[in-house]
Amino acid sequence: IQGESGVGKEVVARHVHLQSPRRHEPFVAINCAAIPESLLESELFGFTKGSFTGASQDKAGKFEIAGQGTLLLDEISEIPLGLQSKLLRVLQEREVFPLGTRTPIKVHARIIATTNRDLLDWVKTGHFRENLYYRLHVIPLLVPPLRERRNDIPALAHHFIDRFNKKNTHIAVQLSPEAIAYLSQLEWLGNIRELENNITRIALLSHDALISRAHCEKILNQKKAPFQSSLQSTHIRDWE
Numbered sequence: 001i002q003g004e005s006g007v008g009k010e011v012v013a014r015h016v017h018l019q020s021p022r023r024h025e026p027f028v029a030i031n032c033a034a035i036p037e038s039l040l041e042s043e044l045f046g047f048t049k050g051s052f053t054g055a056s057q058d059k060a061g062k063f064e065i066a067g068q069g070t071l072l073l074d075e076i077s078e079i080p081l082g083l084q085s086k087l088l089r090v091l092q093e094r095e096v097f098p099l100g101t102r103t104p105i106k107v108h109a110r111i112i113a114t115t116n117r118d119l120l121d122w123v124k125t126g127h128f129r130e131n132l133y134y135r136l137h138v139i140p141l142l143v144p145p146l147r148e149r150r151n152d153i154p155a156l157a158h159h160f161i162d163r164f165n166k167k168n169t170h171i172a173v174q175l176s177p178e179a180i181a182y183l184s185q186l187e188w189l190g191n192i193r194e195l196e197n198n199i200t201r202i203a204l205l206s207h208d209a210l211i212s213r214a215h216c217e218k219i220l221n222q223k224k225a226p227f228q229s230s231l232q233s234t235h236i237r238d239w240e
Contacts, residue, residue: 001114003143006191009114010074012143017070022110025069030062033078041083042099045090051100063096066109076113076136077122081129088132111136146191153184156192160199173203178213186220 001009010029017027035043042052046061062071073079079087090096091111095104113136122128146152157175165172175183188194202211202219 001112001141001143002119003114003116004145004191005116006193007143007145008192009116009143010072012141013070013072013112013114016112017110020070020110022069026066027070027072028062028066028109029072029074031074033075037080037083040079041086044083044087045096045098046105047099048101051098055100058098061096061098063090063107063109064098064105066107068108069110071109071111073111073113075115077115077117077119077128081127084129084132088129088135091132091135146188146195150184153188153195154180156195157183157199160196161203164200164203168203171209173206173209173211175211175216176213179211179216182213182216 001012003009013029014027017023030043032040042059042061044061044063046059046064047055049055049057090107093104094108095106097104119128119133119137123130123133146156157180161173161175183195183199190197198220202216205219206215208215
């Protein structure tokens with residue numbers, strides 16, 4: 001699944017899982033870019049007690065935990081080249097060797113990978129193994145950026161307002177049709193993540209139950225600068 005950051009690649013992966021016969025099995029996600037290289041292998045494949053300093057007990061890896069469900073390898077382009085060869089072997093043989101043991105564990109999970117890069121270009125520059133690319137490139141999905149699917153913005157905006165209202169126990173807020181139309185015109189270079197953050201910002205700083213276009217314009221035009229007003233003069237809704 002390829003797409004810019006914030007477009008909802010993990011949401012697509014979860015939808016695939018929930019619409020499949022595996023939906024009653026685990027959905028396990030691991031962000032390959034967020035885990036140090038020295039730990040990523042043990043997180044994926046697991047380890048046995050005593051396999052390295054600090055390994056006080058056996059630990060199952062993500063492949064084993066996923067069972068017959070789905071394992072999401074988020075930002076797979078960030079996996080180091082050395083580990084890519086081990087991952088390729090797992091995908092080919094359908095078995096993993098936890099660190100510290102020569103006994104393989106069979107794995108049965110469906111593998112879904114996401115990336116915000118063009119992996120083929122990453123292959124050409126030597127950052128990604130070509131054989132691993134073609135092993136993963138079975139059913140490629142491209143998630144367009146939010147600016148190319150503006151018709152999704154009203155539904156997303158209402159969803160984020162509803163989520164805000166569930167956490168806000170005071171006055172519920174709603175977006176006016178004019179506010180929705182204004183939000184639908186914006187570029188949202190940060191995609192759905194940016195939209196969600198700004199909807200929360202608008203709702204937190206709203207003075208009225210019905211949020212107007214003018215209110216959205218005022219708040220969003222301030223987003224690149226810190227607020228000048230003090231907390232005593234600025235109305236902010238309680239937020240958990």
